[in-house]
Amino acid sequence: MAPSYDCAASILLCAEDNNSILGFVDGDQENHEMGSLGEIDCLGPGWILGKSRGLHGNFFMDFPLQSEECIAHDLQRELDHMPMGDYAERLLKGELDASIRRDAIDWIWKVHAYFNFGPLSAYLSVNYLDRFLSVYEIPEGNAWMTQLLSVACLSLASKMEETLIPLLLDLQQVGEAKFLFEARTVQRMELLVLSTLKFRMQAVTPFSFVDYFLHKFSDGSGPKKFLILQSADLILTMIKGIDFLEFKPSELAAAAALTVLEEFQSIETENAFATCVYLEKDRVLNCYEMIQNKVRMRLSATKISDSLVSFVPDSPIAVLEAPCLSHTTEETSIFSDPNGDSRSPISKRRRISR
Structure with a gap:
């Protein structure tokens, strides 16, 4: 969906190794209050999604698909922008406090929706959060630090990808904020995040690939915008769950x-993956089947409930996007709220053949 930096160097307006990446100078408190990058306007992967268009707005722009060379380059780089390899396992085993991640993502999502930010800043916020938590453990009982980290991650992501950035104070006052931090405090946390992530902020994301795969899996036909939109929504739902942390963008x-x-449409995977030689077929199918399992578990929960509501999910995406999504480690399913309708047409849907 978005051109790679090396493959489209002409659009690069900033470098990750620039020491002034935040655009701060001594005494420039007002600039930081505005959450500004100064004169820097960073274009990261997924910039085709546009700026400040919201999760469901008309944020798509018409650009040609990336070349095979650019896709291959992004595939090589994506591992550099993922959490440590044992991060998901430590969360699932309880070695790391999963409630820290859950609370941070919940807050990020509320603020993100309130300010109508684009999907890429949502993904980057969670990406920064996970990468930081995978190497820097927050001590128990420090809820204020979790809140400060959440503010810093969303602030950095919005600076990378949004055009209109709210004041840091306004950013923190959405919902019932338990803690409010001065701009200088948030700035110090931002610098800690930046240094911990080695200033690798322009992460390779799923949005760098999604229209390419829609194109390849559709026998070469151009991906329709509503398919890209649904894919983006599904990706944002997936990244909330711990189970999906093991998969590459x-x-x-x-x-x-x-x-x-x-x-x-029905999809023949042999034909689909034959055109995507860079992918590990088994891992992609495992991720796909995990999505289907979550849908089935969610629908099974509705059958157990005696108090069904009238809402009928019209697709697995709608089921996954239901507000009952949970990302705790104690539950056997990421779906916990039984309110739904078991009449979903899941049993009539076509299955992908291996």
Whole structure:
């Protein structure tokens, strides 16, 4: 969806190794209050999604698909922008406090929706959060530090990808804020995040690949915007869950593309993956099947409930996007709220053949 930096160097307006990446100078408190990058306007992967368009707005722009060379380059780089390899396992085993991640993501999502930020800043916020938590453990009982980290991650992501950035004080006053931090305090936390992540802020994301895979899995036909939109929504739902942390951005994008396309056509995976030689077929199918399992568990929960509501999910994406999504380690499923309708047409949907 978005050109790689090396493959489209002409659009680069900032470098990750620039010491002034935040645009701060001594005494420039007012600039920081505005959450500004000064004169810097960073274009990261996924810039095709546009700026400040919201999760469901018209944020797509018409650009040609990336070349095979650019896709291959992004695939090589994506591992550099993922959490440590044992991060998901430590969360699932309880070695790390999963409630820290859950509370941070909940707050990020509320603020993100309130200010109508774009999908890429949502993904980057969670990406920064996970990468930081995978190497820097927050002591128990420090809720204020979790809140400060959440503010810093969302602030950095919005500076990277949004055009209109609220004051840091306004950013913190959405919902019931338990803690409010001065701009200088948030700035210090931002610098800690930046140094911990080695200033690698322009992460390769699933949005760098999703339209490419929609194109490849559709026999070369151009991806429709509503398919890209549904894939983006599904990706944002997936990254909330701990189970999906093991997958690379390209694998999340490919699994999302398969799930969305399956709603409209049958897919022969041998043909689909034959055109995507860079992908590990088994891992993508594992991710795809994990999505289907979550949908089935969610629908099974509705059958157990005696108090069904009238809402009928019209697709697995709608089921996954239901507000009952949970990302705690104690639950056997990421779906915990039984309110739903078991009459969903899940049993009639076409299955992807291996």
